[in-house]
Structure formats: structure tokens, C-alpha cells
Amino acid sequence: MSQSETFQKQALTEHLTDLRRALLRSLMAVGACFVLTYSFSQPLGQWFVAPIFAVLPPDSTLIFISYQEGFFFI
Numbered sequence: 148m149s150q151s152e153t154f155q156k157q158a159l160t161e162h163l164t165d166l167r168r169a170l171l172r173s174l175m176a177v178g179a180c181f182v183l184t185y186s187f188s189q190p191l192g193q194w195f196v197a198p199i200f201a202v203l204p205p206d207s208t209l210i211f212i213s214y215q216e217g218f219f220f221i
Contacts, residue, residue, distance in 0.1 A: 184191075199209065
């Protein structure tokens with residue numbers, strides 16, 4: 148039996164239904180992961196900038212030259 152004979156034939160609407168189901172599941176997974184990681188954004192941001200603050204002089208802060216640089220650090 149060849150490989151093409153093992154697959155079932157589907158109508159176009161069945162393919163579109165499967166595609167919609169897969170897209171909705173993917174969108175829900177991305178949304179759930181976004182909510183989960185957003186709740187940990189502050190600790191993650193502090194963990195990323197900890198090495199920078201370790202080498203800065205005491206009582207100093209980070210200075211951003213342009214507006215978009217501030218978004219790279221939380």
C-alpha cells in the first residue's frame with residue numbers, strides 16, 4: 148500500500164475546519180504564555196539588569212539616551 152492511499156481524503160471545508168482549530172489553539176497557547184510571562188516581567192527584568200547594577204557606582208542610576216532604550220530594561 149502506498150503512502151498516498153493511507154491518507155483519508157477530506158473536503159475543503161474539513162481542511163479549513165482543521166486549520167481554524169489549529170489556529171485557535173495556537174492563539175490560546177500564545178495568550179496563556181503571554182499572561183504567564185507578563186506576571187513574571189518585573190523579577191525577570193531585575194534579574195537581567197542585576198549585572199549592570201553590580202558594576203555601577205553606589206547611588207547611581209541607569210541613564211537612557213533615547214526613548215526606546217528604556218523599554219529594553221524593566
